[in-house]
Amino acid sequence: MSRFLDIRGNQFVDRLGRHVILRGVNFAADTKVPLTPDQRTFVPADFSDHRTVSFVGRPAPLEELDIHLDRLAHWGFNCLRLITTWEAVEHAGPGQYDEEYLDYFAEVCRRAGARGFYVFVDFHQDVWARMSGGDGAPGWTFEVAGLDFTKFDKADAALLMQKRYDPSKGGRQESYPSMSWGRNYAMPANGIMWTLFFAGSIFAPSARVGNENIGDYLQRHYLGSMRALAERVADQEHVVGFDTLNEPGTGYVGKLLEQDLTFGGGLRWTPLHGLASASGAAQKLPVLAHDKSVVGEVTVNAAGESIWLPGFEDPFRKAGVWGFDEMGRAVALKSDHFTKIDGREIDINRDIMAPFFNRVALAVRQVRPDWLIFAEVSPFALAAGNGFPSGCPDKTVNASHWYDLTSLVLKSFSAEKMVNLLTGQVSTGREQIEASYKEQMQQIKAAGDQLNGGAPTLIGEFGIPYDMNGEAAYKRWAQGERAADVWSAQTEALNLMYNAIDQLLLSSTQWNYTLGNRNDAMIGDGWNQEDLSIWSSDQHDASVDELDSGARALHGFCRPYVKACQGKLLSQRFDKTAASFEAEIEVDAAIEAPTEIYVPAVQFPNGITISLGSSSAEVKHTGSIISVASSLSEKIIIHIRGRDAA
Incomplete structure (x- = not known):
């Protein structure tokens, strides 16, 4: 299949x-x-x-x-x-x-x-x-x-x-x-x-x-x-x-223990702040504006609440990545721990x-x-x-x-x-x-x-x-x-x-x-x-x-676009103000299926006119779909305009 x-x-x-x-x-x-x-x-x-x-x-x-x-x-x-x-x-x-x-x-x-x-x-x-x-x-x-x-x-x-x-x-x-x-x-x-x-x-x-x-x-x-x-x-x-x-x-x-984790404004957390706070130590954090300027200071976890369940301890502290000094302050012992592998x-x-x-x-x-x-x-x-x-898998799409x-x-x-x-x-x-x-x-x-x-x-x-x-x-x-x-x-x-x-x-x-x-x-x-x-x-x-x-x-x-193209779509553009849509297609005549364009009535309430330039391609208009089929491998520019458009 x-x-x-x-x-x-x-x-x-x-x-x-x-x-x-x-x-x-x-x-x-x-x-x-x-x-x-x-x-x-x-x-x-x-x-x-x-x-x-x-x-x-x-x-x-x-x-x-x-x-x-x-x-x-x-x-x-x-x-x-x-x-x-x-x-x-x-x-x-x-x-x-x-x-x-x-x-x-x-x-x-x-x-x-x-x-x-x-x-x-x-x-x-x-x-x-x-x-x-x-x-x-x-x-x-x-x-x-x-x-x-x-x-x-x-x-x-x-x-x-x-x-x-x-x-x-x-x-x-x-x-x-x-x-x-x-x-x-x-x-x-x-x-x-x-x-x-x-x-x-x-x-x-x-x-x-x-x-x-x-x-x-x-x-x-x-x-x-x-x-x-x-x-x-x-x-x-x-x-x-x-x-x-x-x-x-x-x-x-990939972060140093003292590295800023903030993206934009907000509290300036670092990994060290986070780990110490998670273990029940109150931390004073700068407050940053979107431009990263310091606009205040806030104490987090003032209650001194550990979020570790009984019988568990921070595995990073256990491994000597960080700890507390004699004054009870969190200190980095392996600042680059999260940045190294082998x-x-x-x-x-x-x-x-x-x-x-x-x-x-x-x-x-x-x-x-x-x-x-x-x-x-x-x-x-x-x-x-x-x-x-x-090294990404074959047939991977960029879905960012x-x-x-x-x-x-x-x-x-x-x-x-x-x-x-x-x-x-x-x-x-x-x-x-x-x-x-x-x-x-x-x-x-x-x-x-x-x-x-x-x-x-x-x-x-x-x-x-x-x-x-x-x-x-x-x-x-x-x-x-x-x-x-x-x-x-x-x-x-x-x-x-x-x-x-x-x-x-x-x-x-x-x-x-x-x-x-x-x-x-x-x-x-x-x-x-x-x-x-x-x-x-x-x-x-x-x-x-x-x-x-x-x-x-x-x-x-809700606007017109080419849903499927008999060949390669080279360009498409919709001018909402002018009620005009244009698409350029490089037709592959070996493909035995038409180009399909979605054309919503909401954008063309009084109907449409269709022109293909010099092409002799066959055009069908059924409901909100315009089909354009060509028996020639050629470039086609399809113009769709509202009937009341200038």
């Missing part, structure tokens, strides 16, 4: 040989948390029930699923990055898989395939687990590592909305700052767990579960869960691959990520050999200009993420001016902002172009917060406004992002579509006050078609 979707250089190709652009969404954000009981992050929790939770019904109860899949197909998407978590599969305990959930997940995949979606599975995580401020790993992973997650909040080992947020008050709260969850990567719980997961055998050889090193034990179970799910969907050819692990952290690997400098890509990618590939390809691997390195490493390692951090973190956007939060670069006006987006995405594409000599790049996540600009859109909606202009800022931002994606001919899966989203600062996508869903029940409008009802900034993401 030929591959349902394959790779040819830096392109995706279908089994007919056509160049395919994957344009999809992440489905869905609240899949990160259990449905039963409801453990969206604004709900206070002590996680004592972590072994008995259920994720069945995430991303949607089966009785509600079909209309949402129909809607996504109607909007022109052809791909789903289908979210699951290690916890969803193996929450009950090591080796205990949730069979009901695996059956449910397989049915979601089947229904997606019935609507023509390509699906790739994302084992999602953010800052390791729900108990450490995010999602992903089961609670028992802390227990086998010797950590007491019930102490994390009191010991300042993690920042949790479930502990710091008061749902009776709602809104934004200083106790849990907006978009602060990412700070957990630098905090003790994450620092320790990621170090053990990726490099336990290197840096903590004495940390064992039975006769097995803790790192080997954790990875074996992670990959076992992935394989268990793979076995349930192996017969579905439209399931085309697996993501390696969403936005992986690297803990203290007497040389450790290379995270070569020594950690490449072997991990190959373990993932082996685990899933033992089930089905044709699966693609959608690989991700640490987003911090990518931002620093580090790409993918050599990209966000306009200014709009994401500050929840603001203006088409008049944008300041890059990382570089300080100022872009003025739409043209410069779009060029800035393209330049940033080009850096990601360059990593794919170098991966295995050239691999496709799929932007695995990008998107915009719908509560931006002081929740202006929600306020207008609440006042009864229903015009598309309500979402003008969001639409403009998405238009510029998709313009950049089109210019680079990238595939993409936008973050996200979530059934439970609400126009509420407390709820949002149901996870840590993020609010990026392109759909919300609060936007249901009985006056519009059911398939469009609930959309947010529909004109920003």
Whole structure:
């Protein structure tokens, strides 16, 4: 059997040989948390029930699923990055898989395939687990590592909305700052767990579960869960691959003990601070602004709470990596401990990520050999200009993420001016902002172009917060406004992002579509006050078609593009203002299947005109799809314009 979707250089190709652009969404954000009981992050929790939770019904109860899949197909998407978590599969305990959930997940995949979606599975995580401020790993992973997650909040080992947020008050709260969850990567719980997961055998050889090193034990179970799910969907050819692990952290690997772990502003944690605090020693940390200037000082773990379980001790302290002096102060005894392997400098890509990618590939390809691997390195490493390692598995995709951090973190956007939060670069006006987006995405594409000599790049996540600009859109909606202009800022931002994606001919899966989203600062996508869903029940409008009802900034993401190309797609561009789309194609007449272009009525409400220049190719227009077939190997420029366009 030929591959349902394959790779040819830096392109995706279908089994007919056509160049395919994957344009999809992440489905869905609240899949990160259990449905039963409801453990969206604004709900206070002590996680004592972590072994008995259920994720069945995430991303949607089966009785509600079909209309949402129909809607996504109607909007022109052809791909789903289908979210699951290690916890969803193996929450009950090591080796205990949730069979009901695996059956449910397989049915979601089947229904997606019935609507023509390509699906790739994302084992999602953010800052390791729900108990450490995010999602992903089961609670028992802390227990086998010797950590007491019930102490994390009191010991300042993690920042949790479930502990710091008061749902009776709602809104934004200083106790849990907006978009602060990412700070957990630098905090003790994450620092320790990621170090053990990726490099336990290197840096903590004495940390064992039975006769097995803790790192080997954790990875074996992670990959076992992935394989268990793979076995349930192996017969579905439209399931085309697996993501390696969403936005992986690297803990203290490659860091000196006194090295700053802060990315942007916040508390200036170092590995030494983290390890000492985890062992119950209060630490004074500088507070940094985004430009790294010191703006204050905070004492963490003032309660002096150790997060190590009885009978466990810090394996790094035990190995003489750090300790306390006679004054009770934490001191580095082997400052370069996390930077050396076999007497040389450790290379995270070569020594950690490449072997991990190959373990993932082996685990899933033992089930089905044709699966693609959608690989991700640490987003911090990518931002620093580090790409993918050599020695990645064959048929690996660059699935890196990209966000306009200014709009994401500050929840603001203006088409008049944008300041890059990382570089300080100022872009003025739409043209410069779009060029800035393209330049940033080009850096990601360059990593794919170098991966295995050239691999496709799929932007695995990008998107915009719908509560931006002081929740202006929600306020207008609440006042009864229903015009598309309500979402003008969001639409403009998405238009510029998709313009950049089109210019680079990238595939993409936008973050996200979530059934439970609400126009509420407390709820949002149901996870840590993020609010990026392109759909919300609060936007249901009985006056519009059911398939469009609930959309947010529909004109920003529902736009024409070449889904599959009879040959090679050379360029595509959509001018939203002029209602004009143009694509240039190098036809391969040996391919006996047409080019297919998605053309949504929402962008061309009065119909379209189509011109092909001098080509004699055959054109068919059925519903929202334009098919163009040529019997000649030639270059074709396809122009599509709205009938009322100038």
